[in-house]
Amino acid sequence: DAGITQSPRYKITETGRQVTLMCHQTWSHSYMFWYRQDLGHGLRLIYYSAAADITDKGEVPDGYVVSRSKTENFPLTLESATRSQTSVYFCASSERGVSYEQYFGPGTRLTVT
Amino acid sequence: QQQVKQSPQSLIVQKGGISIINCAYENTAFDYFPWYQQFPGKGPALLIAIRPDVSEKKEGRFTISFNKSAKQFSLHIMDSQPGDSATYFCAAINGKDSSYKLIFGSGTRLLVRP
Numbered sequence: 001d002a003g004i005t006q007s008p009r010y011k012i013t014e015t016g017r018q019v020t021l022m023c024h025q026t027w028s029h030s031y032m033f034w035y036r037q038d039l040g041h042g043l044r045l046i047y048y049s050a051a052a053d054i055t056d057k058g059e060v061p062d063g064y065v066v067s068r069s070k071t072e073n074f075p076l077t078l079e080s081a082t083r084s085q086t087s088v089y090f091c092a093s094s095e096r097g098v099s100y101e102q103y104f105g106p107g108t109r110l111t112v113t
Numbered sequence: 114q115q116q117v118k119q120s121p122q123s124l125i126v127q128k129g130g131i132s133i134i135n136c137a138y139e140n141t142a143f144d145y146f147p148w149y150q151q152f153p154g155k156g157p158a159l160l161i162a163i164r165p166d167v168s169e170k171k172e173g174r175f176t177i178s179f180n181k182s183a184k185q186f187s188l189h190i191m192d193s194q195p196g197d198s199a200t201y202f203c204a205a206i207n208g209k210d211s212s213y214k215l216i217f218g219s220g221t222r223l224l225v226r227p
Contacts, residue, residue, distance in 0.1 A: 033214075040122075041219065042119075043157070045214060048212060050211065050212070090156050090157070100147065100215070101159045102159075104158065106154075107155070
């Protein structure tokens with residue numbers, strides 16, 4: 001599939017479990033981003049990556065880990081899920097020099113019980 | 114200084130009316146101001162964007178008005194339609210920042226009544 005995809009689309013997990021959300025893009029964009037969306041808070045940046053093997057913290061990184069060994073993939077791991085991490089997670093990508101536009105995936109709805 | 118403040122949180126407009134959403138920023142290094150539209154169950158998508166060297170940009174029924182001195186910009190939706198019902202986010206970016214991060218407003222949920 002062309003574009004940016006996220007998996008799973010829906011996930012229910014228990015407190016304390018490790019969860020990995022996947023993000024894959026087919027454009028070879030340099031930049032990739034992870035956001036969480038909660039009512040009243042809009043889109044908050046968790047982590048971003050400027051290229052393979054280059055990642056950095058965003059606004060709300062605590063409790064999350066990312067890696068980027070390949071340009072097209074940017075997985076987000078919740079090491080020990082907490083109820084406060086119940087949210088909708090969006091992955092996005094963009095390419096410097098073309099435009100500032102970020103292309104968003106369809107999102108993953110995560111519920112931590 | 115990195116914040117973008119958006120208002121109102123929610124907006125109800127009758128079909129055919131004008132929807133207006135406002136945003137304000139502090140960081141004068143921002144050099145690109147996009148608006149994103151998000152339908153329920155979908156990811157946000159770029160709707161329209163403006164650079165600070167112009168005061169207005171129009172694309173169909175959607176217009177961005179930009180006031181550089183006041184550090185404010187707004188989205189106007191003319192002849193609003195039920196299909197415009199969505200959440201709208203304003204954003205800003207400093208293109209010289211190596212992080213390439215968009216700073217988003219908190220969003221406005223628009224409902225257009227038939």
